[in-house]
Amino acid sequence: MATLIQQIINGLSLGSIYALIAVGYSLVYSILMFSNFAHGGFLIIGGYLCYFALNSAGFNIWVAGFGALIGAGFAAVATERLTYKPIRERTSVTLYLLIASMGMNIVIENIFVIVAGGRFRALPPVIPTTPVHLFGNATTSALDLISLVTAFVFLGGLQLFLTKTKWGLAIRAAACDLRVAGLMGVNTSKLISIVFFVAGLLAAVGGIFLSVRYTLYPQLGMITIKAFVAAVIGGLGSLPGAVVGSLILGLAEMLTAGFLSSQLRDLVVFSLLVITLIVRPTGLFGKDVKEKV
Amino acid sequence: MTAILELDNLNKFFGGVHAVRDVSFSLEKGELAGLIGPNGAGKTTIFNLITGVYPLDSGHIVSNGKEINGLRTCDAVGLGIARTFQNLRLFKGSTVLENVMTAGQRHHRYSFLEAATHLGRWKKTEKTIRDEAMEYLEKVNLAKDADRMAGTLPYGHQRRLEIARALALRPELLLLDEPAAGMNPEEVQALNGLIVGIHKEFDLTILVIEHHMELVMEICPHVVCLNFGAVIAEGPPEEIQGNPEVLKAYLGEEVE
Amino acid sequence: EETVKIGYLAALTGDWAAYGQTEKNTAQLAVDEINAKGGIDGRKVELVVYDFRGRQEDAVNAVRRLLEEDKVSAIVGANASGINIATAALVNRAEVPQIGTVSTNPMVTVDRKGKVRPYSFRICFTDPYQGKLIAWFAAKELGKTKAAVLYDIASDYAQGLREFFIKSFEEYGGETVADEAFKGAQDVDFRAQLTKIREAGADVLVLPNMGKEMALIMKQARELGMDDLVFVGGDGYAEFMWEIAGKSMENSYWINHVSPSDPNMAKFFEDYEAKYNDECKEFVNGILGYDAMYWLFDAIDRADSTDSVKIAQALADTKDLQLHHATITMDEFHNPLNKDGIVLIAKDGKGQFFKKIKPE
Amino acid sequence: MSAYAEGIFILLLINAIAAMGVSLLTGFTGIFTLGHAAYLALGSYTTAILTLDYGIAWLPAVLAGGIVAMVVGYLIGLPTLKLMGDYYAIASIGLAESIRLILENWQSLTNGARGLAGIDTFTTLPVALSFFIVMAIVAFCLINGRFGRSLKACRDDHVAAALLGFDVAKIRVASLSISALYCGLAGGLYAGFISFIQPMMFDMLKSTEMTAVVVFGGLGSMSGCILGTTVITMVTELFRPISQYRMLIYGLVLVLVMVLRPEGMMGQHEIGGLLKRLFRRGGDRS
Amino acid sequence: MDGKKPLLSVRGLEVSYGAIKALLGVDLDVYEGEIVSVIGANGAGKSTLMNAIMGDVARQAGEVSLDGKPLSSKSFQVVHQGVSLSPEGRKVFAPLTVEENLMMGAFPRQDRLEIHRTLAHVFELFPRLEERRQQYAGTLSGGEQQMLAIGRALMSTPRVLLLDEPSLGLAPIVIKDIFKELKTINEGGMTILLVEQNARQALMLSHRAYVLQTGRVIMEGPSKELLANPEVEAAYLGTGHH
């Protein structure tokens, strides 16, 4: 029993890290309808910026953290302006964007391989990782609780923005037809930049959390593939879906590893992805708009 | 004479919307009939039901005496049914000629092995398919555009290409969904001629949805009018034009 | 004058970059030293280093290139059994010798049928012995009875060492209460396995893996509140682990090939520092990479030829060769005989010599 | 030719066979995949296991690899190819990872994540070249003619295609199966070239590369995909010695290809067609 | 109109798509309070003209101005300057509901209360839309989508409303209603530029008209005169009904 509780806690805490990242995926998907695999890249940009600001420039954590968020936000905007925008203007096939984003991810990762080297860096425990005892033997770390709360705060804010403001509506309209959204008076370039800025910011938050929880190295962005799977399971484009999907995925992983076999955990993750798509292509919370003939 | 198509009490719901309501009518072989009705009356939906694009909620569709409810879309052609679309659905990445060949090839066979090697019957068969497709293009007056990409044709021409593609299937029953949409009066006139022409030449049964009354009233001896998913009038054009319900729901008071 | 081309297979990027960068540096140091002395019997040495990013696929490609394009006389590296096993077929077909630096799995030098691979060599001890060292240390020196193993299923080395350890530990009367796996280079979260280990009541956790994963495991174990668990690791010990695991590293034990305070190596450390302005942090790889080069120089000298077949013969015939860290003699399976087992302890932020052990 | 140049040429031919498979599916049927490395994996594992453990000769082993990939492609296609657009692409990531993970976990057969070493290197230049020529002829024949037209119909408008009597699901599955066959054969040849295989070699990066190559060459152009493969294989192989930069350059190439020429090098055209046109124009002038 | 300055003025407008020249120097004026129609055969460049005014396709040469001030070359700014378009082929936001589509039309406006009044007005004009308020626009019938597109353009209460083939696919009775409504809103002060295949009705409604042929204005004048012109009659009005 104690083990079960501990594994559930482990699962939720892993899920909360996924959630932070998955929300970013979903946000970009909700406007441009493509899966931005460069998200992992933004994440490590955030992580390294924070690391260098703390260690080389000697800033305090608040300044460093803030700088990292802004920096990653701008990196995301730059990526969008330099690579996605020209593609979007030439073709409407979103798969090209997807491939370009994978390319960007490789580029960013390897820029850090070259400039920061293959060494592992650890952020000082700016976010406390001390064990927190819940009930009995069950433990989690303070970091996990903070990351869960952060994920919910961002999610709530974004959700309100998207559903309650006219800019949110504009985002959804732009998602379906950028040109026509322009004809409605929406400055779509600016709108998209804002979305990417927020996505970059979210990625940086995820990057800092991940660097503290694990360690900082150029391939750290790889973990985002799980967050991506979570976003799909929850329903791409749905922010609550992203969070729910993440928690489900975290639980599935930990329970598989804990009670079946740790080798099978990724198999379970990807099988869940495939099964979800077959049963409900738009995920748990995605809405299914059928094409009219 | 037997009915080539019989609709018997068709019903279709989309969520709360009762899009098709107890619709029954039938088409005799060789008829040229019009289907009219206000926007959202359910006309396109009826085409979609006949061709199996949407499943039927209740009722029967009988073609040549055979019940074809729950037909798979791809089996419609096998029963001799072809259609065009309200929103053009051409193969935009293929040439005009290829569009028609794609339809026409079903009447000619060669084996997979021949396809993979271009040996045997391949060459001869391909030539036949091509020649036939050219004939259909000439019918709709597009032969000169055979090598253009389908998507670059002007709108009105694309509509005619859809008709040629449907004809190449050699159907018995042709369903046309707003073939004159976006055409100017001049072109509508030409289209009238085309429809009447193919109707005769290919011995077709045609059901056409249109909002251009100058087309329907001129060429369709049999007109069905829908409103809110239900048939409100059926008969020859003169009768329909004078039907007060049709006037009120669809044509507006004064009709010339 | 004829030069000798030697290939070096190093992980310069990826998870193992710290190990590989050090090896590359020490190999270059050895080459510079020998060339400064006029080369081997007048033959200058040329070093060709390729990165394999910690992946077999890249290693295989790099070796192909060394063999086909650079036509090297011998290859040194890599620093992991899996890499050497993957490349063994190639070098043996091409008849070019390859020396593994810390590649400890038996399969590095023998094939699936148990026959020695004529062109594969190593300078370190093997895992049956290492497994025994770990088991002896845990059972006899630390007095532990309930061991847990958490090993990398993607690694030939980890799978082998786990097996050898468990066998020996049971022979010494201990019990393996948890035997958990993960996937190296992919997994970063080990809390599920650690929870099971905690539940099993293990008193020692044996880590036969590469550095990054071991560091993350130790860190997460302490975060789960597993404060009393003692860590005993294999020869994957690396200084870069401190950066990841921090204080969680303190008081862990590591079975290894060499000691950082070996007086015979003092000059090496000095020279390294002078040349690279950096202390040779990953000293295990540093020392073994350095001596592997010297071993090869000696073999070339004895073969008196740049012909790879003759060099391989000379390597196989090595007997009582005095290198810097040890004196080596090859056995019939191309493994050096009677190498020391050294225990390091992680203390005050670095790895320190703890003791030398010799299990019965 | 030096042994090294020959090696690159063999690799190029193998990659081109795989690219033709992906091109058939993505370029001509309009189904984007991000998981075709899985079929490469199936082909190479089948070939490797048959030659290593069962002592079967390489040629039947390679053919068996192709067939295994094709059968798996067929079985996978049945339930998943009803997914359209992005959703199939995402599903293919999941499917490919699942296959890779099964290979990784089936230790008794595949030696798990550690991979299989010591595969006979039977893929010599003549072998690769003969396979390439045969497969290329078949591919070109298939796309010119009724099969090619039906693929394109399903690609451009699946509803209209269905109403022309095409069983879209069946055609999509057929296209995937043939495409898997190509990749399976390429995988078998690859195993016989590289001599060592490991599940990690067939990861998402590899799948993306396979699709990117085809996009680079031009969707809907067979000769384009061969050209694309040539360029990308050359670029990445040339930069292999400076491996830190190799991946960076590879990533940049992917991005630049998408940014500068999303329609690909050849657009929808075939080299033959372009030459013909050029020739005709030249003729007009004179 | 003599002496008055035009509200919307187009001078020497040229547009091409790659090698295809779609507009070759078009001049056109629309005065405050007018309805002006543009007629012409398929491919004459009517839609291109509308899109170029909006800045939705790039203008290669020429000037477009509103009230003497140049119109931006970015469509979203043009909307804020007071011109909006109901584009050819509906272009509704398929995954948004009918109501959300209409609210998008009101995007440039700030006056919440007034917006709801306009919404009520659109619903009055197209009761079908009110019934389908929460339906996804993509599942509407062709004609319903057309109504939505027109309604959406009305929602921005522009100074100049551009309509590209508003009657496409609509039932005769709805066309009549719409033309009536256009007259009413025009009388309420909105200036309208209208492109129609249904030339006769367009000419009957509008004050002035332009005839476009392969990218050039070949005729212009008061609609009444054009209606009576035998050339126009032969080429654009057809002989059939209406």
Ligand SMILES: Nc1ncnc2c1ncn2[C@@H]1O[C@H](COP(=O)(O)OP(=O)(O)OP(=O)(O)O)[C@@H](O)[C@H]1O
């Ligand atoms: N997939 C669908 N989901 C929900 N409602 C639908 C769907 N398809 C059609 N409808 C609704 O069913 C009704 C009938 O639509 P249909 O397309 O058949 O109309 P129509 O008679 O062809 O009209 P039009 O002349 O405007 O094309 C419409 O009110 C439409 O909104």
Ligand SMILES: Nc1ncnc2c1ncn2[C@@H]1O[C@H](COP(=O)(O)OP(=O)(O)OP(=O)(O)O)[C@@H](O)[C@H]1O
């Ligand atoms: N996106 C495009 N790419 C290339 N050519 C185009 C494009 N859009 C329009 N054209 C061409 O520009 C010319 C003018 O087209 P436009 O759509 O403006 O005509 P139109 O008068 O609106 O015709 P219609 O009555 O069919 O709507 C035509 O020759 C058309 O083929």
Ligand SMILES: CC(C)C[C@H](N)C(=O)O
């Ligand atoms: C660096 C070491 C952990 C390498 C290990 N001894 C191996 O053979 O793979």
Ligand SMILES: [Mg+2]
């Ligand atoms: Mg309709």
Ligand SMILES: [Mg+2]
């Ligand atoms: Mg137009």
